[in-house]
Amino acid sequence: MTVTTNRSPIIALDVMSGEAGAAEAIAAADIAAERYPRLSFLLFGRQDVIAAELVRWPRLASRAQIIHCDDVIGMSDKPSQALRRARSTSMGMAINAVKQGDANAAVSAGNTGALMAMSLFALRTMPGIDRPALAAVLPTLKSESVMLDLGANTECDATNLVQFAVMGAAFARTVLGLERPRVALLNIGEEELKGTGEIRAAAAVLKGARLPMKFIGFVEGDKIGSGDVDVVVTDGFSGNIAVKTAEGTSRLVTGLLGNAFRASIWGKLGYFIARGALQSLRAHLDPNAHNGAVFLGLNGLVVKSHGGANARGLANAIGVAHDLVADDVSRRIRDDLAGVDMASATAAAPDAA
Incomplete structure (x- = not known):
């Protein structure tokens, strides 16, 4: 067949x-x-x-x-x-x-x-891709964003980061419907001299590349959820820690709110008044609503659902697979790679300042 x-x-x-x-x-x-x-x-x-x-x-x-x-x-x-x-x-x-x-x-x-x-x-990996990356959609204050890598590669060089940016932008154009997604590298500061040599070398390549994206430089961890960046690019070690920290913080905040509302009669009254807004918040943070991580860069599409996702969450992951097939995201990635000078990314990265 x-x-x-x-x-x-x-x-x-x-x-x-x-x-x-x-x-x-x-x-x-x-x-x-x-x-x-x-x-x-x-x-x-x-x-x-x-x-x-x-x-x-x-x-x-x-x-x-x-x-x-x-x-x-x-x-x-x-x-x-x-x-x-x-x-x-x-x-x-x-x-x-x-x-x-x-x-x-x-x-x-x-x-x-x-x-x-x-x-x-x-x-196997697509031509022009050294390593696949795990990408997922995350909630933000404004809407949603894409983040990769989330754990497939613990160590990455400048070439890997550039390839991740290309793949992440193609993914965002499909699942978020953005014509020119805003792309940034996760770093310890937004200044050009901050970060490792690999990160700075990747930034230099992305600044000069002709791609259907808007490269805006670096983003710090506390700005991931702001919604000002559509694609956050990092190595799998940092990415996995960042997303797990965000998930834990979300549970902490919702738990503290629940404790506060149950603590007194006034808290229960406050919950009754704010119930609609709290339900909206819960829906926005629900992992099932953003389910469906993708192994980008392979010669074929594989989507990873949360292990404990309910039927609605797994259906959303299937929907991600459907959209990537319909939009031929693999072709998008191949076309976009042609606009990147990978020779610059493979050059020796400067030492971090």
């Missing part, structure tokens, strides 16, 4: 992985099927489990094919262990469907390290 992006995009869905279970995954696929009438699915997992769930969702059943596999990658499995079992697992078989051209994108809520290792091994 050969995929046909102009007719019916096909999503390879890893039904068995993730913490929510097969029932939530099937429900998510039906939500996505309603949102995208041309979307169809290959459902990877235990046939008896999937078939029993599909009885509840006739719309999805008419547009889905079950691919049976007994084995499932666990959340605690090491990437090396997962690679050895790739051919027999729901995760590995979903990725292989993209490699073979049977699906346009794979979606999984499973083990991130295993998914990254399997995807890289099966699909």
Whole structure:
């Protein structure tokens, strides 16, 4: 079978992985099927489990094919262990469907390290990309922004950062609908002399590149959520720490608010008055509303859902996959790379000041 992006995009869905279970995954696929009438699915997992769930969702059943596999990658499995079992697992078989051209994108809520290792091994990196990067959409004060890398690469040189910027901008043009996204490198200061040599060398290349983006220099960690930057670029070590810190701070603030509102009768009255605004805040910060991280830079699309995402959250991740397929984000990245002088990025970076 050969995929046909102009007719019916096909999503390879890893039904068995993730913490929510097969029932939530099937429900998510039906939500996505309603949102995208041309979307169809290959459902990877235990046939008896999937078939029993599909009885509840006739719309999805008419547009889905079950691919049976007994084995499932666990959340605690090491990437090396997962690679050895790739051919027999729901995760590995979903990725292989993209490699073979049977699906346009794979979606999984499973083990991130295993998914990254399997995807890289099966699909390899695109020409002109040294390393893939994990990109995701995050809430901001104004709307949403894209951040990468979120953990795929703990150490990056200037070339990697430039490539991440190109991929992140292409991703933002697709998922955020921006013609010229504002791109910045995460740094310890906004001044040109701040940061490591790699960061400053990457900034010099991006300033002179002809790309469909607006490079605005450096952004500090406390400005990530301001909404003044559309794409935040960093190495996976800093990016993972930054996003986990932001998630923890969000839980801290909502927890403190909850404690304050429950502390007294006046707090409960205040909650009643501000209930609408608080519900709006909760919805804006809900991880399910921003679900769907992407391994950019591979010869195929793989979308990572939060392991504990509910049906609505996983449906949003499937929606991200649909949009990237429809907008041919891989072609965008290839075209944009042609406007970058990578020779400058590979030159020796100056020492940090």
